[in-house]
Amino acid sequence: MSRLLDGRSVAATIRADVTERAEALAARGITPTLAIVLPTEDESAAWYVRSLQRAAEKVGIRCQVSKPAAEALVGDLDALSADSEVHGVMCQTPLPEGLTLAGVGAHIAVEKDVDGANPESLGRLAAGVADTFAPATAAAVLEILRSQDVPLSGKRVVVVGRSTVVGKPAALLLLAQNATVTVCHSRTVDLPAVARTAEVLVAAIGRAKMLGAEYVAPGAVVVDVGTNPTSDGGLVGDVDAEAVADIVGALTPVPGGVGPVTTALLLRHVVTAAERITA
Ligand code: NAP
Secondary structure: OOEEOOHHHHHHHHHHHHHHHHHHHHHOOOOOEEEEEOOOOOHHHHHHHHHHHHHHHHOOOEEEEEOOOHHHHHHHHHHHHHOOOOOEEEEOOOOOOOOOHHHHHOOOOHHHOOOOOOHHHHHHHHHOOOOOOOOHHHHHHHHHHHHOOOOOOOOEEEEEOOOOOOHHHHHHHHHHOOOEEEEEOOOOOOHHHHHOOOOEEEEOOOOOOOEOHHHOOOOOEEEEOOOEEOOOOOEEOOEOHHHHOOOOOEEOOOOOOHHHHHHHHHHHHHHHHHHHHOO
16 A cells, blocks of 8 residues: 655644744734735635635735736736735636736746746746745645655656646756656657656646556656546545555645645745845
C-alpha cells in the first residue's frame, strides 16, 4: 500500500509561520492585506473565495473581495496594484467572456502578484529571477515534495498538463531543482508509456481518475493536482488512487493533498509581499 502524502499537516506548518509573520507585521502597524477580484457569478469560484477569506482571517490577513463588472475589471486591478494598503492581488477565474488571464493578469503589479497571474511573473520564473511569486498551486507541488524530502535532482519527473497556472510553472520549478522534466498534454503520443518513465509524476489535467495503473511505475511518487467534482458533492483527483495504490510509493490524496497547501502558500505569499513592500 502506498504512503499518503498528507497536505493538511504541511499546510498547518505553513499557516503557523504565516500567523507569526502576520503578527510581526501587525506589531509594526501593518495589516497584511489580500485583495481578491471576483469578476463572475460562478458558484464554485465564489465558494473558493469564501474559503480563502476564512483561511486568511484565521492567520491575521485581511481579505477584501470586490466584484467588478467586466468593463471595470482591469481598472480595478490597476487601482489595487497602486493601493499602498493592499499587498497581494488576485483575480479569481473564470473570467468574463472575451478576457484572458494573461491580459487581465498583466494589470496586477508583479510585487503583489501572489498567485503568479502576470505573464511577467511566469517569465521571471523561467529566467530564474529570485523573489518571483509562482502560481500557488505549482508552488504547492514543490512544497509537498520538499516537505517529504523527495529527492528531485537528476530524477525523471513527468508533468501531465501544460496550463499556465499549474503544469508549466510546476515544470519550471522542478527544472530549477535539477529534475529532468518531461511535460505532457492532450497531444502526447502514448501517454501511459511516457508517464511510466516517471520517478515523480505530477498530474494536472482536470480529468477524474484518468491516470490508472498503466500510467505509473513501481515506487513512483505521485502528486495529484486534479480537483474534479463528483455528482455527490465530493472531489476526486486525476489519478485513480485505488488502482495505483499497490504500485506507487507515495501519493497525495484528493481532497487533503495539494489543495490545502495551495491555500496556505497563497497566504504565505501575501505576508511575504507585505514584508517586502513595507521593508
Ligand atoms: P487546464 O487549464 O484545463 O489544463 C489541463 C491540461 O491537461 C492541459 O495542458 C491539457 O492539454 C491537459 N490534458 C487534458 N486532457 C488530457 C488528456 N486526455 N491527456 C493528456 N493531457 C490532457 O487545467 P488546470 O487549470 O491546469 O487544472 C488542472 C487540474 O488541476 C484541474 O483538475 C483543476 O481543477 C486542478 N487545480 C487544482 C488546484 C488546487 O489547488 N488543488 C488549483 C488549480 C487547479 P492541452 O494543453 O493539450 O489542452
